[in-house]
Amino acid sequence: MKTQNEQGVFQRAMMSIACLGLLLAVFVLTFPQAVSAATAQEIDRDVSNALSTLYKTTPGAKMLAKSAKGILVFPSIIKGGLIIGGEYGEGALRVKGKTTGYYNTVSASYGLQAGAESFGYALFFLDNDGLKYLNKSDGWEIGVEPNVVLVDQGVARSLTTTTAKSGIYAFFFSQKGLMADLSIQGSKITKITPGK
Numbered sequence: 001m002k003t004q005n006e007q008g009v010f011q012r013a014m015m016s017i018a019c020l021g022l023l024l025a026v027f028v029l030t031f032p033q034a035v036s037a038a039t040a041q042e043i044d045r046d047v048s049n050a051l052s053t054l055y056k057t058t059p060g061a062k063m064l065a066k067s068a069k070g071i072l073v074f075p076s077i078i079k080g081g082l083i084i085g086g087e088y089g090e091g092a093l094r095v096k097g098k099t100t101g102y103y104n105t106v107s108a109s110y111g112l113q114a115g116a117e118s119f120g121y122a123l124f125f126l127d128n129d130g131l132k133y134l135n136k137s138d139g140w141e142i143g144v145e146p147n148v149v150l151v152d153q154g155v156a157r158s159l160t161t162t163t164a165k166s167g168i169y170a171f172f173f174s175q176k177g178l179m180a181d182l183s184i185q186g187s188k189i190t191k192i193t194p195g196k
Helices: 004-030 040-057 059-065 128-136 153-158
Strands: 070-095 098-125 148-151 168-177 188-192
Touching: 040 059, 040 070, 040 098, 040 168, 059 098, 059 168, 070 128, 098 128
Parallel strands: 148 168
Antiparallel strands: 070 098, 098 168, 098 188
8 A cells, every 4th residue: 555655756756747748749749840850861761661561461552552642651650648648750742653742740639548659651642632632731630621531451451442432541550559549630730841
């Protein structure tokens, strides 16, 4: 049984960790350019490797790539939290196999969560409407129009070019870590200029 002093120390430690997490999330959301470290060449290399991995493990993604107007790939999203959490990653938009822009994805969350993980995701734009929205927006928050369909293993098995003719489809890949849920709801995607 913990003494009152031990409980107080534990509570102060938990508050310190929560405050540190909040400060980190606020910093990443307020100054996302400050945490940008990758060069354009590094991002392009990581995007190519991530797409190669995704196509090997998920045939539905490879099939959709043939008809996609653009593919926005975030090869490595770092997510962590203890009560207050945040995630950050950088990626590139590929149109007809060529990079046309660089983006970051940032989000903060609050709730019952603890741990850290990394994962990647790719957004397949099957029509020009979603791509136009991405290009003209000053930061797109996922969950606000346009809609994104999250593709799990069940959906991926039944996905065909007949069933997926328009919209935006999200595929997750390379998940590592201890956090349980994968979601991009509420993530904000913003155009960046990477280092050289």
